[in-house]
Amino acid sequence: MKTRLKDFLLILLVFAVMAALLVLAYKFRREGWLFWALVVLAAPSLAAFIFGAPFVPASMEAARAMTEAAGLKPGETVYDIGCGDGRVVYLAVRDYGVKGVGVELSPLVYLLARVRGLLWRSGAEIKLGDFRWHDLSGADAVFCYLSGEVLATLEAKLQKELKPGARVISLVYKFPNWKESRTCGCGGLPIRVYIKE
Numbered sequence: 001m002k003t004r005l006k007d008f009l010l011i012l013l014v015f016a017v018m019a020a021l022l023v024l025a026y027k028f029r030r031e032g033w034l035f036w037a038l039v040v041l042a043a044p045s046l047a048a049f050i051f052g053a054p055f056v057p058a059s060m061e062a063a064r065a066m067t068e069a070a071g072l073k074p075g076e077t078v079y080d081i082g083c084g085d086g087r088v089v090y091l092a093v094r095d096y097g098v099k100g101v102g103v104e105l106s107p108l109v110y111l112l113a114r115v116r117g118l119l120w121r122s123g124a125e126i127k128l129g130d131f132r133w134h135d136l137s138g139a140d141a142v143f144c145y146l147s148g149e150v151l152a153t154l155e156a157k158l159q160k161e162l163k164p165g166a167r168v169i170s171l172v173y174k175f176p177n178w179k180e181s182r183t184c185g186c187g188g189l190p191i192r193v194y195i196k197e
């Protein structure tokens with residue numbers, strides 16, 4: 001099956017499960033714990049969608065180009081913020097010998113990342129939760145494919161925590177206040193490289 005078709009089916013799957021969970025939550029709205037369990041599973045995917053960062057995976061070519069653009073060295077630590085199914089951080093660990101950490105908000109997408117991690121036998125660590133809860137000061141490189149308010153929040157956090165010289169690689173979207181160090185591209189999409197001052 002063509003890779004982009006597989007990615008499209010993955011996106012459809014996540015949206016369909018999210019919609020089904022919300023419908024079920026409404027149906028069981030008087031059931032107490034069941035209602036809350038369904039809301040907790042569905043809400044993060046919905047929030048990511050509303051605030052400008054729904055699950056849309058980078059193409060494998062773009063993921064590869066992002067890892068190349070980061071200039072990674074073995075032993076470095078990389079974070080993938082909003083790691084989706086983990087493809088970028090898994091590639092970085094496999095191809096560059098770095099220590100990889102992915103952070104993913106949506107439990108549904110987190111499960112996809114764990115399945116991909118098992119299939120790839122990757123040593124990258126995938127954490128479930130909001131990136132705001134995680135300390136990013138140990139990162140040598142940070143990957144993201146986020147937009148809107150989510151990207152602005154990440155910029156403020158990185159500005160505070162990231163060490164000087166660390167690289168930040170953003171697929172497509174510009175950080176609101178930072179100046180890019182350089183831009184390359186893949187399949188018509190810009191890959192923006194920032195160096196923390």
Ligand SMILES: C[S@@+](CC[C@H](N)C(=O)[O-])C[C@H]1O[C@@H](n2cnc3c(N)ncnc32)[C@H](O)[C@@H]1O
Pocket residue numbers: 045048053054055056057058080081082083084085086087088103104105106109129130131132144145146150171
């Ligand atoms: C456009 S997708 C990118 C996925 C992956 N990085 C890739 O390039 O294939 C954005 C991802 O960020 C996640 N996300 C959105 N807001 C987040 C947050 N506050 N903390 C952690 N992950 C978040 C979404 O659930 C979604 O999976």
